[in-house]
Amino acid sequence: MNGDGLYLELEYTGPADPWVVENIIPSLTAVKVSRKQAIEKVKEFVGNTKPYIMAYVNQYDVIYTYKLFGNVEKPFFWIPIDFGSILFGYGIDPEAYFPKDKKNFFKQIGIDASKYREHNALDDAKLLREVYLKMTT
Numbered sequence: 001m002n003g004d005g006l007y008l009e010l011e012y013t014g015p016a017d018p019w020v021v022e023n024i025i026p027s028l029t030a031v032k033v034s035r036k037q038a039i040e041k042v043k044e045f046v047g048n049t050k051p052y053i054m055a056y057v058n059q060y061d062v063i064y065t066y067k068l069f070g071n072v073e074k075p076f077f078w079i080p081i082d083f084g085s086i087l088f089g090y091g092i093d094p095e096a097y098f099p100k101d102k103k104n105f106f107k108q109i110g111i112d113a114s115k116y117r118e119h120n121a122l123d124d125a126k127l128l129r130e131v132y133l134k135m136t137t
Helices: 017-023 035-046 059-070 084-089 121-135
Strands: none
Touching: 035 059, 084 121
């Protein structure tokens, strides 16, 4: 929530879904790290605070974090916060979160979503943080 960020790209040589090949792989730019290195870097970044994970669609985002850590103790609280449900609770259609959706509410709350790269994990997290802060302050 303080604006600090950590961005890692994992080493991977297996098959990839065509959507990933088209939309994600071309935007990858960082030096790849092993799963073991990623676990250590995440633990170092998070420290001993045991934060909650918040994700726009936690069913997708969090499952891969859990998969990364496997049986290793996770440095975060085990129950993720689903931001889509928060939007629903505010009476906002969770589908209206997509920047390219004509019904999105970003302009209403004073956010320029065009400054964030689509399908980039770090930009997705930054946008989620900005929306969350605008809606809760």
